[in-house]
Amino acid sequence: MNAAEISVPALRRPLAAVAAALALTATAWAGLGVYAPGGMPTGHTVSAEQLWQQFDRTLPPGVWVSPLENDVYEVISAKWMRRTFLPALKQEMKQLWRDGVPEENAAGNCNGFALVCRLMLSLSAMEAHARAPAAATVIVHQAKPFGGLSATNEDHCVAFVLTDEGPWIIEVQSGAYIRISDYPNLPHVKLVSVH
Amino acid sequence: MKKKLAVIAGLALAGAAFAQVDTTRPMVTGRGNVDARPGRVIVTNQTAQPASDDALKLEKFVVTGSLLPHKAAKAPAKK
Numbered sequence: 426m427n428a429a430e431i432s433v434p435a436l437r438r439p440l441a442a443v444a445a446a447l448a449l450t451a452t453a454w455a456g457l458g459v460y461a462p463g464g465m466p467t468g469h470t471v472s473a474e475q476l477w478q479q480f481d482r483t484l485p486p487g488v489w490v491s492p493l494e495n496d497v498y499e500v501i502s503a504k505w506m507r508r509t510f511l512p513a514l515k516q517e518m519k520q521l522w523r524d525g526v527p528e529e530n531a532a533g534n535c536n537g538f539a540l541v542c543r544l545m546l547s548l549s550a551m552e553a554h555a556r557a558p559a560a561a562t563v564i565v566h567q568a569k570p571f572g573g574l575s576a577t578n579e580d581h582c583v584a585f586v587l588t589d590e591g592p593w594i595i596e597v598q599s600g601a602y603i604r605i606s607d608y609p610n611l612p613h614v615k616l617v618s619v620h
Numbered sequence: 621m622k623k624k625l626a627v628i629a630g631l632a633l634a635g636a637a638f639a640q641v642d643t644t645r646p647m648v649t650g651r652g653n654v655d656a657r658p659g660r661v662i663v664t665n666q667t668a669q670p671a672s673d674d675a676l677k678l679e680k681f682v683v684t685g686s687l688l689p690h691k692a693a694k695a696p697a698k699k
Contacts, residue, residue: 473643486650493643 453571457524459541461548464515467555469500469589476559476587483592484614489562491618498559499550503590506618508603510548510549514542514582535582535598542584542597559587564593566613571603572596581610585617 471479473493478492490617501510502558518538526533546558566575574596576582585597585605592605603609641647646654 474641477643477647480647481649483651486648488649489654490647490649492645492647501652 451615457521457526459517459545459548459553461545462509462512463552464505464509465499465549465553465555466502467499467503467550467553469502470497470556471559471587473523479559479587479592480617483611483613488614489616491620494620495557497556498587499556500559501546501588502585503588503593504590506520506586510546510550511595511600511602514545514588514595514597517541517545518600521559538597539584541611542595545588560616561585561619563614564616564618566608566615567610568613569609572601572610573603580615581601 435548451497451576473496476493476498477490480488485488520539521527521533521541526607527538528534531537543558543560546560550556561584563583563585565581565583567577567579570576572583584594586593586602590604593602594605594608594611595602641652648654
């Protein structure tokens, strides 16, 4: 028996132990993670009344708006949205696609993705010690195509974000955004949920 | 002049409407608070139920929140 033959089993044991430990760690961390970008600019805020006025002014009549539980909300920097947040959102969505998350009538549907977008925005705001973001989940009848999604003629969920350039609608699954006044499905908005 | 007055009055009314909104309660665009309009009801129970044209009869104890479905029977006389 030469030296090499002796050393191989001796090496295998620690390697196997390391592999087992890594496998255990991977199992323990098999959940989904969300990355929220930092550096959110702060200081531009609106009162609850002003946020309601935005909804009342920009949405068609008859849209149900949830109660606004905070007194003040953070207006989000449009520049930061374009340069930092939306690229991070797109990465997050790509990862969820790679993980096989999208599914009809399941947690991984349009409503779930809109909530992920708002969670990311909330985490960014927390990191910046900002006010609650002036953002909402919007239920809309997808009568016209927008943001990569065709006219499905079904109820769909998108995100509303009040930026310093005005209110935006974001198709969270593609990261596409548009000023609410130009949103093709604006007449078909049904419900806005801020909390 | 009349147009200007109408615009000013409209803006004042809109301002008053905004001021009246309680943002801690549900709202409907163009109308304000939902519960400021007691005639309008939001249906939350979506359970399918057979259609019925019969008017719902509410018993006194149901309305008052009592757990008793009917009036309590008289207690038996003491022997």
